[in-house]
Amino acid sequence: MIASIQNIFSIPELRRRLLFTLGMLAVYRIGCHVPTPGVDAQVLAKFFEGTQGTLLGLVSAFTGGALERMTVFALGIMPYISASIILQLLTVVFEPVERLAKEGEQGRKTITKWTRYGTIILSVVQGTGIAVGLQTMRGPAGELVVPDQGVGFILLTVITLTAGTAFIMWLGEQITERGIGNGISLIIFAGIVANMPAALVNSIRLLRTGALSPFVMIIILLVMVAVVAAIIFMERAQRRVPIHYAKRVVGMRNYGGQSSHLPLKINMSGVIPPIFASSIIMFPATVANLVDVPWVQTVASMMTPSHWLYNVLFVAFIVFFCYFYTAVTFNPADVAENVKKQGGYIPGIRPGNATAEYLDTVLSRLTFAGAIYVSAVCVLPTILIGQFSVPFYFGGTSLLIVVGVGLDLASQIEAHLISRSYEGFMKGVTIKGRRG
Numbered sequence: 001m002i003a004s005i006q007n008i009f010s011i012p013e014l015r016r017r018l019l020f021t022l023g024m025l026a027v028y029r030i031g032c033h034v035p036t037p038g039v040d041a042q043v044l045a046k047f048f049e050g051t052q053g054t055l056l057g058l059v060s061a062f063t064g065g066a067l068e069r070m071t072v073f074a075l076g077i078m079p080y081i082s083a084s085i086i087l088q089l090l091t092v093v094f095e096p097v098e099r100l101a102k103e104g105e106q107g108r109k110t111i112t113k114w115t116r117y118g119t120i121i122l123s124v125v126q127g128t129g130i131a132v133g134l135q136t137m138r139g140p141a142g143e144l145v146v147p148d149q150g151v152g153f154i155l156l157t158v159i160t161l162t163a164g165t166a167f168i169m170w171l172g173e174q175i176t177e178r179g180i181g182n183g184i185s186l187i188i189f190a191g192i193v194a195n196m197p198a199a200l201v202n203s204i205r206l207l208r209t210g211a212l213s214p215f216v217m218i219i220i221l222l223v224m225v226a227v228v229a230a231i232i233f234m235e236r237a238q239r240r241v242p243i244h245y246a247k248r249v250v251g252m253r254n255y256g257g258q259s260s261h262l263p264l265k266i267n268m269s270g271v272i273p274p275i276f277a278s279s280i281i282m283f284p285a286t287v288a289n290l291v292d293v294p295w296v297q298t299v300a301s302m303m304t305p306s307h308w309l310y311n312v313l314f315v316a317f318i319v320f321f322c323y324f325y326t327a328v329t330f331n332p333a334d335v336a337e338n339v340k341k342q343g344g345y346i347p348g349i350r351p352g353n354a355t356a357e358y359l360d361t362v363l364s365r366l367t368f369a370g371a372i373y374v375s376a377v378c379v380l381p382t383i384l385i386g387q388f389s390v391p392f393y394f395g396g397t398s399l400l401i402v403v404g405v406g407l408d409l410a411s412q413i414e415a416h417l418i419s420r421s422y423e424g425f426m427k428g429v430t431i432k433g434r435r436g
Contacts, residue, residue, distance in 0.1 A: 007417055008413060008417065011416065011417070013416075014180070014413070014416045014417070017178070017179050017180040018179075018180060018413075020174075020175075020178050020179045021175050021179030021180050021181065021186065024171050024174055024175050024179060024183075025175075025186065025187070025190045027171065028073070028168065028171055028187055028190060029190065029194060031066075031071065031072055031073045031164065031167070031168075032066040032069070032071055032073050032191075032194070033069065033071060034071050034072045034073075035069065035070065035071055035072075036070045036071060036072060036074065036157060036160050036161070037156055037157075037160065038146055038147075038148060038153045038156060038157065039070045039134060039145060039146060040143070040144070040145055040146070040147060041069060041070070043138075043139040043143050043144070043145050044068070044069070044070055044137075044145050045068070045069070046139045046140055066191070070134070071164075072160050072161070072163070072164035072167075073164045073165075073167075073168055074130065074161055074164065075123055075126055075127060075130075075161045075162075075164060075165045076165070076168065076188075076191065077165070077168050077169065077172060077184055077187050077188060078126075078279045078282060079119045079122040079123040079126060079165050080115070080119045080165065080168070080169045080172070080184065081184070081275060081276060081279040082118075082119075082122050082279050082280070083115045083116075083118030083119045083121075083122055084115055085276050085279065085280070086118060087111055087114060087115050087118065088324075088325075088328060089324075091111075091328070092324070092327075092328070097111070116166075116169065119165065119166070119169055120162060120165075120166060123161060123162040123165040123166070124158055124162055126161075127157060127158040127160075127161035127162050128154065128158050130157070130161065131153065131154040131157035131158055131161075132154065134146050134157070135149045135153070135154075168187060171183065171187065172184040172186075172187050175187075180409065180412055180413065180416075181405070181408060181409045181412055182405070182408065185271065185275075185401070185404075185405045185408070186405060186409070188275065188401055188405075189401060189402060189405040189406070192398045192401060192402055193402060203217065224399065227377055227399050228399060228403055230373075230377065231377060231399065231400055231403040231404065232403060232407065234266055234267060234370075234373050235265075235267060235270075235403070235404060235407055236407075237265070237266045237267075238263045238264055238265045238266065239263075239264045239265075239266070239362060239366055240261040240262070240263055240264075241261060241262040241263075241264060241346060241359070241362065242259065242260075242261050242346065242347060243259070243260050243261060243262055243339060243344045243345070243346060244258075244259050244260075244344065244345060244346075244347060245258050245259070245260070245342065245343050245344045245345075246343050246344075246345070260344075262335070262339075262359075264359075264362060264363060264366055265366075265370075266366050266369055266370045266373065267322075267370035267373060267374060268325075268326045268329065268330060268363075268366070268367065268370065269321065269322050269325040269326050269329070269367075269370070269374075270404055270408070271400055271401045271404040271405060272321065272325050273317075273318045273319075273320075273321035273322045273325060273371070273374055274318055274374060274378050274397045274400055274401065275401065276317070276321045276325075277314055277317035277318045277321060278314075278397060280317055281310070281313060281314060281317070311379050314375075314378065314379060315375045315378075315379060318371060318374050318375050318378060319371040319375065322367055322370055322371035322374060323364075323367055323371070326363065326367050330363065332355075332356045332357075332359035332360040332363060333356045335356075335359060336351070336352060336353070336355035336356035336359060337352075337356075339351070339355065340352055340355070346358060374400065377399070377400050378397045378400060
């Protein structure tokens with residue numbers, strides 16, 4: 001491992017990308033501790049003490065504790081994700097946006113610009129809801145979270161939170177372009193990982209005081225290890241569709257006559273479905289938690305990770321986005337056409353439309369299995385942890401994101417190493433797909 005790390009920093013380009021990524025993540029973590037003006041941090045901390053294990057606890061975990069401390073990054077990256085969801089849905093249901101998405105680099109730049117505008121609009125809406133909600137919040141003893149209330153506080157909070165989200169969006173884009181890995185995923189990854197040391201210390205403290213029994217702690221650790229192992233196995237699993245290439249003679253040379261395969265991952269959408277599903281559920285639920293209206297509070301009480309309504313909606317959104325994102329990123333008709341142009345065919349399947357239909361059928365079955373796997377990973381550990389009354393939120397969704405982003409980052413580092421004739425990131429281990 002030490003030799004592999006030395007290899008990483010011996011490549012100038014890879015070293016520069018890694019250091020740039022770490023620097024941007026450090027800037028993000030610093031911003032998560034810059035408070036929003038006008039908020040009593042001590043009273044707010046007392047209010048959030050009762051939200052552990054609820055949806056607000058999940059939101060706080062995704063923002064790296066920024067929401068709990070009401071810092072300038074309190075909104076996190078969720079408005080950007082919501083705007084991305086809206087634009088990707090429009091590429092499917094709205095023909096002008098679909099044509100724009102097919103225009104190549106120029107169309108991608110236009111959609112990116114629209115996504116940024118949508119992020120600002122959603123940040124203003126969410127920031128207004130949070131600012132209004134903060135003025136109604138009180139601590140356990142009835143103390144106000146916002147001592148000086150009024151229109152001025154609302155405008156200042158909206159501007160601050162919107163600017164914070166815009167800056168996080170810029171950080172994510174810079175990491176993707178000039179660093180290594182997906183910037184948005186790494187920001188969410190950093191927010192979740194930042195809460196791990198505090199959760200570990202809190203668990204040890206509860207274990208010493210007897211509030212958490214050793215048996216329950218062992219069960220939780222076993223569940224987490226089993227979930228991590230399942231995630232690693234399923235993320236590497238793939239269906240390899242065999243492709244044969246017919247022989248052809250061009251001039252004096254023979255081409256083709258070889259066999260290859262088309263790898264189709266069981267979970268082609270990665271960590272996108274749980275992130276998108278969480279983003280959709282978080283926005284209305286977060287506002288509901290901050291509004292002091294009886295029926296709204298009733299709805300908010302149902303939107304907890306241990307409630308059946310939350311889990312049903314969460315699973316439904318995960319399944320939807322597994323199919324949706326797979327359809328956006330993989331087009332069976334285009335793949336079949338490319339295979340046909342290269343003189344390839346799937347044994348027993350006619351080239352062209354028949355190949356496209358076959359690939360679509362195989363992909364649909366794989367996506368169904370992948371959706372079930374992602375739903376199980378995200379929901380089952382959360383239910384078990386809720387039954388054991390664990391005083392912190394670190395369920396399957398967080399584990400899936402942490403492990404999935406970690407595997408993707410390790411794969412990209414290994415690709416850089418192998419492309420420069422180095423052995424790889426881990427000796428004796430190849431981060432490739434596993435036949436499933």
